[in-house]
Amino acid sequence: MDARSATASLLLAALAGCTATSPPPLPPRRVAFAQPPAQKAPRPPDIARSADPPVVDERYTGWILLADLVAIAPLVRWMGRPEDIYLAAPSLILPPVIHVLHGQPQSAGLSFTLRLAMLGGLYLAGRSAESECDDSDEYICVPVGSFFIADAVLVTAITIDSIFLARRRREVDGWRRLPVLPVGPDGRPGLSLGGRF
Secondary structure, X not given: OHHHHHHHHHHHHHHHHHHOXXXXXXXXXXXXXXXXXXXXOOOOOOOOXXXXXXXXXXXXXXXXXXXXXXXXXXXXXXXXOOOOHHHOHHHHHHHHHHHHHOOOHHHHHHHHHHHHHHHHHHHHHHHHHHHHHHOOOOOOOOOHHHHHHHHHHHHHHHHHHHHHHOEEEEEOOOHHHOOOOOEOOOOOEOOOOOOOO
């Protein structure tokens, strides 16, 4: 039995040796390399300075309408008394002065021309009303046609002046107070000298 168990053990050992596999190979040894220096993020390009400052549109319609409100009563009175030219002066002078005070001399010139044309239209409407009433046999004369002409002339002049001429374009507040950053030709900071007069 000893020979038999020795043979069986040998066979089992041989059989186990045939089916056994070698362990997997070990991973290669890691080598610690020197870390490359961290690169700086690229500097963003400098924003080019604007050649023109940002502008805003500003309207001063309320001032023109206020001047017309002050001048309309004397103007209506002037239609009946054209020899008293001082009654038409506020309507002729106040709106152009407001344009000049807002720094718009070109608008002031256009407004003055527009007001002269308006006075001419109102003068013709006033004379038409007088002739219409002179030809009428009624006790109370209401020259409706002349009133419509005068109203159209007056509203047209005030609307054009207050909506289309009463505006100005100006720089944004504080634009000139922004600091000027010195920048060299290659985009790097440089040395400069600045001043405000």
